[in-house]
Amino acid sequence: MSSAIPVHCKECSVHNNCVLGHLTPEELEQIDRDKGCSIFKKGQIIMPQGSKPSGVYCVFNGKVKFTRLGSEGRDHIIRLGTKGDLLGYRSVLANESLSASIVALEDTQVCFIPKSLLLNFINENVGFSLSMMQQACQDLGESGKMITNLAQKNVRQRLAEVLLMLNAKFGKDQDDFLDVKLSREEYANMVGTATETLIRLLSDFKIEGLIETNVKRVKLVDEIKLANIAQLEN
Amino acid sequence: MSSAIPVHCKECSVHNNCVLGHLTPEELEQIDRDKGCSIFKKGQIIMPQGSKPSGVYCVFNGKVKFTRLGSEGRDHIIRLGTKGDLLGYRSVLANESLSASIVALEDTQVCFIPKSLLLNFINENVGFSLSMMQQACQDLGESGKMITNLAQKNVRQRLAEVLLMLNAKFGKDQDDFLDVKLSREEYANMVGTATETLIRLLSDFKIEGLIETNVKRVKLVDEIKLANIAQLEN
DNA sequence: CGCGTATTTGATAAGGCTCAAACGGTGTGG
């Protein structure tokens, strides 16, 4: 982790898709006074599972994974985060320790907002408070969906769903590849399967003309068929 | 569903373990004026998946399940609710339709609180707002745990965990049996497995002296060993 | 260029699912 040149929150580009967008200009200035900005290199742990964070990070750019160490020493990726997401808010608001480590998937620039400040805003700014709550409730809905999927769908269906989710969350780069780089093991940890199984399925998808791969990059070729496989509902 | 004799919120016994406990006496009286009380018989749908509720139910007594219909027509139980729980709050606050049906596991008495009232309280009572948020964030933590479990643990481990969870949530009746009655299919839908598999495992547990069963009732005999099997962490 | 790590492929086995059938308890109607 190294420090970075701070950007004024008021002019921050992530505004539009960030709960902090509901704060007043004065409140944003308050953040400017207190915040710390830093860069985490790819692979670095931003917040470790089990710790109690003293605030949250707002992602300025880059991508992160929320990865949870299960009892058998295997990781599971329960969520991904990107530009504008608040990291660690669940833990801070529930007043619980972090249930997952937050790790940089690529070099990621974040701003630290102390817990006290965040709670102040919640106390004083109803609009912000509501949108925080809405965020939590939406994430809760997402989790419920994931639970059903893990419980009922097979690996093939889940992989198709993960690919479509990545597309929805990160979009495509100029070559039409998914704009996020993950190792096979990370894919496996998202789908909830063994790395070898994941590799076989990716290669099946390739043979069936659903995707193309180029080293670490993946391109969705037939999103319709993928959606069929994923059996998407709601 | 039939209507029931209303109890004044101020004197309601569920107070202590209910987010509504953070409301002022005046606010509770407001609820008294607007609320509707009703009884749902065992098996009745209190709120159907996909609908957009116009408020939340507060559980006065009884037990409910949150059950989600997957794409292959199979149900999965993602949570249980009991005395003092608010039903449908996630959907109301996220402004999304219900991601699961809420169904009475036994005769259940509930009070309906309109959405507008709930939002008023959130706007005006910071303490209440915070505890709602805390609730959401705690539930979100629970969900994350469930996701990891489903992804990494086998059926035997998950069953042990479900049994311990039921014990923690509902406790024991006078005969030391779990104070909740579920069909084998419902157990299977909580664990995320086929009914036949669940039955075999329950019978294994019985043979190993971990549990006793009596028709629909289940008694935990060796909670230590069950916890070992479940590989409980955090 | 060489080493270490990530990826891929293969073989095998186990865990869990599905289908089928038997069994049991409960409630209803005669």
Added chain:
DNA sequence: CCACACCGTTTGAGCCTTATCAAATACGCG
């Protein structure tokens, strides 16, 4: 009060999916 029917439960057998172990290959980095 009994007989029947229905639904939930239990048991068995076979198969399919997926995990595991082992080995080969490719890739990236110093």
